[in-house]
Amino acid sequence: MLNDAAVEIIIRVEGDIVLVRKKIREAAGFAGFGGTDITRIVTAASELARNIFKYAGKGTVRCTRVENGSRQGLTIVFKDQGPGISDVTRAMQAGYTTSNGLGMGLPGSRRLMDEMHIESAPGEGTTVVVSKWLK
Amino acid sequence: MGADSIAVNRIRNILLVTVPPDPEDETITVLQEKVLKAMSRHDAKGVILDISVVETLDSFFARTISETSQMVELMGGRTIVSGMQANVAITATQLGLTLDNIRTALDVDIALNLLENMD
Numbered sequence: 001m002l003n004d005a006a007v008e009i010i011i012r013v014e015g016d017i018v019l020v021r022k023k024i025r026e027a028a029g030f031a032g033f034g035g036t037d038i039t040r041i042v043t044a045a046s047e048l049a050r051n052i053f054k055y056a057g058k059g060t061v062r063c064t065r066v067e068n069g070s071r072q073g074l075t076i077v078f079k080d081q082g083p084g085i086s087d088v089t090r091a092m093q094a095g096y097t098t099s100n101g102l103g104m105g106l107p108g109s110r111r112l113m114d115e116m117h118i119e120s121a122p123g124e125g126t127t128v129v130v131s132k133w134l135k
Numbered sequence: 136m137g138a139d140s141i142a143v144n145r146i147r148n149i150l151l152v153t154v155p156p157d158p159e160d161e162t163i164t165v166l167q168e169k170v171l172k173a174m175s176r177h178d179a180k181g182v183i184l185d186i187s188v189v190e191t192l193d194s195f196f197a198r199t200i201s202e203t204s205q206m207v208e209l210m211g212g213r214t215i216v217s218g219m220q221a222n223v224a225i226t227a228t229q230l231g232l233t234l235d236n237i238r239t240a241l242d243v244d245i246a247l248n249l250l251e252n253m254d
Binding site: 014015017018021022025035036038039040042043044046047050094101104105107108109111112 | 157158159160161190191192193194195198221222223225226227229230231232
């Protein structure tokens with residue numbers, strides 16, 4: 001783990017989603033990602049940060065450069081203490097939503113990133129961890 | 136990027152809106168209201184939403200664009216989204232955004248031609 005370039009953003013208001021996009025764009029560029037991958041990472045971060053604001057009201061986004069064997073990349077952790085997800089499998093299905101959204105935030109972000117892990121239980125908040133590796 | 140930065144310009148009977156690079160959700164919502172008010176005020180036949188400087192198109196943004204297009208259509212106008220960057224098009228498709236019923240054009244010039252020739 002390379003923690004030298006950790007970035008943390010606290011989400012409290014809607015405008016913080018823009019801050020997440022800006023900081024993650026910088027971090028992805030700094031990590032060596034190309035234009036299309038930067039757009040993928042920033043778009044996924046925007047979706048997941050909006051989920052925090054929409055469902056939990058507040059939370060944190062933490063981005064670190066990571067090294068796993070010969071692979072280098074970026075890991076972003078989205079953490080909140082909100083209501084949690086009762087059925088993670090269902091939440092990963094396209095079109096499923098408990099708000100009035102399109103229901104593509106989680107499955108779409110999964111496609112844009114290389115890895116995604118979700119830890120959540122009702123009443124215990126949600127942690128979403130996504131990673132993208134340099135090709 | 137604040138809501139004040141959104142300008143709706145009228146060219147003949149077409150409205151041209153240049154969307155800022157990284158708008159807040161609030162800004163996108165204001166954009167929608169401005170477009171619809173300008174539609175009725177100017178008796179416009181169509182709207183061009185130029186997103187050529189937009190770097191991130193997420194599901195909220197896409198949904199608001201789709202909604203705006205539908206609202207403009209209810210008012211008797213057409214909407215064309217112009218100038219989507221290649222990175223944004225790749226990402227939007229992989230995210231799962233279909234932008235159904237949205238007409239697109241490579242740039243504002245092509246969009247203007249499309250609208251002028253539409254009935």
